[in-house]
Structures are given as C-alpha cells and as structure tokens.
Amino acid sequence: MRPGESKPINRSNWLERLPEALREDVLNSCVRLKYKRGRHLFRQGDPANGIYCILTGEAQVVGTTITGLDILVSVLRANDWTGYLACTDKGNYTFSVIASQPCEVLHVPLAAVRRIFMSDADAFRLFVLPEIASTRATYQHFVENLAFTPLQRLARRLIDLTSAPHGEERVSDFISPITQDQLALSIMTSRQWANRLLQHMEQAKLIAISRGRIDILNRDALLTLAVHGESGFTVAEPADSAAEDLPRDPA
Known part of the structure; x- marks a missing residue:
C-alpha cells in the first residue's frame, strides 16, 4: 500500500492504539477493495479471510437466524473494523457484512493477521480488544432486553x-x-x-x-x-391503519 494512502484510516481508534511497528505492518499488508451497495464483504458462515476496515461509505452487520430472519446488529462507518472473532478462533464469520452504501474498504488478509498478531502475547491482546469490547456490549444488551x-x-x-x-x-x-x-x-x-x-x-x-x-x-x-424508562409517554395500541413512514423489507 502506498504511504500516501494510509492517512484516511489513521483516525481508527484501534489502529491508533497499536505500537508504531505493528501499525505500519498492518498498513503495508493491506489492500483496498470497492463494493457496490448490496454486495457482501463476507457472509455469515464464510471461513475467515481477514479483517476489514470501512474507509468510505457504510455497511450493515446482519445476523441470520436458523429460520432465515435477518437481524440488523450494527452499522459500520468510516474507520470501523470488523472480522476479529473469526480470525481469532479460526472459525467462520458469525455475521454477514453488507455494503448499505457504496464502500471503499481496507482488507488485511488472514495470513497477515496471523503473522502480525498471533505469535506474540502482547500483540494478540491488542488484536482482541475490540472483540472483548463487543462481548461486553452484548452482555449489556442481553440484560437490557430482559428488563x-x-x-x-x-x-x-x-x-x-x-x-x-x-x-x-x-x-x-x-x-x-x-x-x-x-x-x-x-x-x-x-x-x-x-x-x-x-x-x-x-x-x-x-x-x-x-x-x-x-x-x-x-x-x-x-x-x-x-x-x-418512558415516564411521560402514553403509547396506544397500534392501529391497523397506522401510517408507515419507513419502507418494509421485501416479502
């Protein structure tokens, strides 16, 4: 990757926290990819092939249930990274990531991920920190949904x-x-x-x-x-004729 191309991703919190040598190794090992709206960066169940950073545009993280329902998990925007878990445990991707707008993406291939982060304990810890943060958020979300x-x-x-x-x-x-x-x-x-x-x-x-x-x-x-909570809000039962301002998903 050309040195002048590294600037757009230096705002990434994860990348900025890496020691300079690791950060430069990541930048030198990555490739840029472009995705049209609706294209998958990867699909749920695909074998891991590396981590991805959104440079421009947006992508939706979507989980699919065993009955085929697609659940919107999160939205990735500029300088957000994804794909850590599958690269860590050598499993498949747990969600699909789909370009919701045309995207330019940075891809660090799995071989580079393993070479840079998997042979040193300190480097490995830095690699998994975003996934640990995601796990903590998942626990909080689970508790909140119960209550x-x-x-x-x-x-x-x-x-x-x-x-x-x-x-x-x-x-x-x-x-x-x-x-x-x-x-x-x-x-x-x-x-x-x-x-x-x-x-x-x-x-x-x-x-x-x-x-x-x-x-x-x-x-x-x-x-x-x-x-x-909802003190001050009075919510009536929904009427069948209620206006629908947001589009429905295709049947």
Whole structure:
C-alpha cells in the first residue's frame, strides 16, 4: 500500500492504539477493495479471510437466524473494523457484512493477521480488544432486553445504531437506509408496534422520520428514555391503519 494512502484510516481508534511497528505492518499488508451497495464483504458462515476496515461509505452487520430472519446488529462507518472473532478462533464469520452504501474498504488478509498478531502475547491482546469490547456490549444488551420495555429497547437501538460499534461514542446523527422490519426484529416486536413507537418518538421531537431514514434530533433525551424508562409517554395500541413512514423489507 502506498504511504500516501494510509492517512484516511489513521483516525481508527484501534489502529491508533497499536505500537508504531505493528501499525505500519498492518498498513503495508493491506489492500483496498470497492463494493457496490448490496454486495457482501463476507457472509455469515464464510471461513475467515481477514479483517476489514470501512474507509468510505457504510455497511450493515446482519445476523441470520436458523429460520432465515435477518437481524440488523450494527452499522459500520468510516474507520470501523470488523472480522476479529473469526480470525481469532479460526472459525467462520458469525455475521454477514453488507455494503448499505457504496464502500471503499481496507482488507488485511488472514495470513497477515496471523503473522502480525498471533505469535506474540502482547500483540494478540491488542488484536482482541475490540472483540472483548463487543462481548461486553452484548452482555449489556442481553440484560437490557430482559428488563426494558419495547419503547426503551427502541430508544437504545437508535442510540446503538448511531454509535461506534464497540462503544457509545456518537458517530452519526442519522440512520439510513433502515426499514421497519429491521427495527422491529431487533427489538423483538411487530412491525406495526415498532412503527407506532417511532411515531410517538417523532411527536416528542426526539427523532424525525423520512423515507428509509431516521434523524436523531435529541440524543440526550433519547438516551434518558432508554435508561430511565418512558415516564411521560402514553403509547396506544397500534392501529391497523397506522401510517408507515419507513419502507418494509421485501416479502
């Protein structure tokens, strides 16, 4: 990789935390790839072939259940990395990563990952730190889903989808593209009920909904709702004729 091409990814928290020698080895070992919207970087169940960094565009991390339902797990944006777990345990990728916008991607092949990170304990620890952060977030998400109401879960989901994948740092004020089905499945409720909850959030001026897009207008209030509950919100049973501002997934 040419030296002048390394600049766009130096903002990556993970890459910046690496010692200079490891960081340069990663940069010298990677290749750039381009993906059209809808193309897979990799599919759930594929053998590991390395780690990926989004340089431009966005990609959605999607998990598929044994019954074939696709669950939106997170959104990857510029300087987000993915693929650590499969490279660590020599297993298959646990999720699919799909370009939701045209993407330019940095790929570090598996052979380079193993050479750089798997022969030294300190280097290995640095490699798995993002996966450890993801595991901690998964535990928190699991506990919250047991205790939270659907409205709280939706608020939490909107915060998550506009945050860095391994933390709560805000990286975007909107989510696009997004569908009703993706949101409903991710908070374990019906599409109609998720749409009704979104309408109440919009009426409270927490969000703004347009075709295939949700803008976050009041992130602090949304986070308060997610953490402390829905005092002040009165949510009626969803009507069959409720307006649907977000598109449905194809049947």
